[in-house]
Amino acid sequence: MARESISKRSVDMVLAAFIVARFSRLLNSRCQLTRDDRPLSTEEIGRLGEKIARRWLMANGAKILYCNFRAPRGGEVDIVAREGKCLLFTEVKTRRAGGPGRPLEAVNEAKRRLIRRGANEWLRLLGTREIPWRFDVIEVILEEGEKPRVHRVENAFPDAPLS
Numbered sequence: 001m002a003r004e005s006i007s008k009r010s011v012d013m014v015l016a017a018f019i020v021a022r023f024s025r026l027l028n029s030r031c032q033l034t035r036d037d038r039p040l041s042t043e044e045i046g047r048l049g050e051k052i053a054r055r056w057l058m059a060n061g062a063k064i065l066y067c068n069f070r071a072p073r074g075g076e077v078d079i080v081a082r083e084g085k086c087l088l089f090t091e092v093k094t095r096r097a098g099g100p101g102r103p104l105e106a107v108n109e110a111k112r113r114l115i116r117r118g119a120n121e122w123l124r125l126l127g128t129r130e131i132p133w134r135f136d137v138i139e140v141i142l143e144e145g146e147k148p149r150v151h152r153v154e155n156a157f158p159d160a161p162l163s
Helices: 002-023 042-059 109-126
Strands: 063-070 076-083 086-096 133-142 149-153
Touching: 042 063, 042 076, 042 086, 042 133, 042 149, 063 109, 076 109, 086 109, 109 133
Parallel strands: 086 133
Antiparallel strands: 063 076, 076 086, 133 149
């Protein structure tokens, strides 16, 4: 009986991922980077990028556990997700096309410390560190009239100690 429920759960997850990938308006529509004849602000671009990143993760089989986790003693993680048995602590960086540099370059050492602190607190609240986890960065590039481009950098800072 347990084997059947695991199998059904896997099929349901694959089906959900397919539906999100195929029919998500955020992933499949052309970007509109203006509202009421004004360009979107940096904050609005960032929020849009986070929504796109969540949908992209779901379309690729991940389960979103929490968004914008803020640890009580400092630290933050944009998206906490689970992909199979691996816990993902994900930072999202969104840029307009043609901007200077790659979004990943904005994840400097100070930002990495904040993400590590947030991940540390999440694992403390879980009560275990005995699960596989990693730090990812999702880059979202938006261009007026084009579909968003999404790129995930897995294990973006593997040498980073957690504590």
